[in-house]
Amino acid sequence: MIELIDVGKVYHASDGDHRALEGVNLRIEDGDIFGIIGESGAGKSTLVRLLNLLERPTEGRIIIDGSDITDYQGKELRELRANIGMIFQSFALFQQRSVLQNVTFPLEVRGESKAASAERAHELLRLVSLDDKSSRYPSELSGGQQQRVAIARALANSPHYMLCDEATSALDSRTTVQVLDLLAQINDELGVTMVVITHSLDVARRICNRIAVIDGGHIVEEGFTADVFANPQSDITRELLDWGAPNVKKATAPQTSEGEEVACD
Ligand SMILES: Nc1ncnc2c1ncn2[C@@H]1O[C@H](COP(=O)(O)OP(=O)(O)O)[C@@H](O)[C@H]1O
Ligand SMILES: [Mg+2]
Structure with missing residues (x-):
């Protein structure tokens, strides 16, 4: 609590x-x-x-x-x-490390062996359905995939x-x-x-x-x-x-003079 x-x-x-x-x-x-x-x-x-x-x-x-x-x-x-694991809007992955190396990072910092870290990382990557992408780099993944790597990394130390x-x-x-x-x-x-x-x-x-x-x-x-x-x-x-x-007026996206929809964030 x-x-x-x-x-x-x-x-x-x-x-x-x-x-x-x-x-x-x-x-x-x-x-x-x-x-x-x-x-x-x-x-x-x-x-x-x-x-x-x-x-x-x-x-x-x-x-x-x-x-x-x-x-x-x-x-x-x-x-x-x-x-306490943490994830961010920007994913905050290490760009120079592969997917697997991102997830093993917190384990290596804690002094886990390479083999044990890799085994745990593969287990977590299976949980987030990304084990087949373990040798890719973050720039080779979609946003959703990157956030799933970040989730796997956040879970590496089995946080509560x-x-x-x-x-x-x-x-x-x-x-x-x-x-x-x-x-x-x-x-x-x-x-x-x-x-x-x-x-x-x-x-x-x-x-x-x-x-x-x-x-x-x-x-x-x-x-x-x-x-x-x-x-x-x-x-x-x-x-x-x-x-x-829902509101009819608000649901209508504003238009530019060219008639294109303006992105509302
Ligand atoms: N490091 C900082 N130094 C000074 N002011 C900050 C800092 N971080 C956030 N603030 C200010 O604190 C307020 C709350 O910010 P934040 O917690 O980031 O809000 P939110 O996440 O809800 O957008 C804002 O007015 C912001 O400008
Ligand atoms: Mg904020």
Whole structure:
């Protein structure tokens, strides 16, 4: 279980202090696929990066499996990170390493033998249906395939938690569904608790059992996904829902003078 208690984050940037999070209280239970949704700049990435201490909170405490991790350093920090896999919108694969070498990397860092690392990597590549591509390089794969390699790499150390920061935002809708279904399968079969950051209500609706809505660095609403969708409590959630609702006017893509559709993101 992950618990955030009165967590805040202020960035000290060259142009002054920026508050990204304030008074965040959250509880993510084992087995959850927990969605954190909100608009760009709301503080989603900051929040998720606090969970593996890629960023340190400036206030509050973070408790994982009963241990206060907030001040972890050194060996404790390395073990924490091995227990929390992470995937990103940009996939963040090593371009100079093959698919297999991407997945063996975290195992080699931990001191596993080459043979044991390769065996485990092949097992994970079978799980994500990419074992036949193990000698390719990331540039020789589609976006969806690259994200599946990243998922295999994130699972290498058998983590209990996985953080997904806009993991499907660079993918088309069909590939998005495939990757989301793979994440749901990993949650179900391997029991990996997932924290899914997204600006997309469709993503949240498809795989999250609980969601928190974040706006301006504050959690404005939290609950079972179905309840939040059926009975939104905050203006920002209603706005997000309203924007995503089918509507004849909104469903018509804007046209350029040449009559081409303009991509809406
Ligand atoms: N390293 C940083 N230094 C200063 N400000 C930052 C930094 N990272 C993020 N921010 C600011 O914190 C706020 C939240 O950012 P972020 O967590 O990336 O939001 P989201 O992921 O929801 O788009 C934004 O206003 C952003 O500009
Ligand atoms: Mg972000």
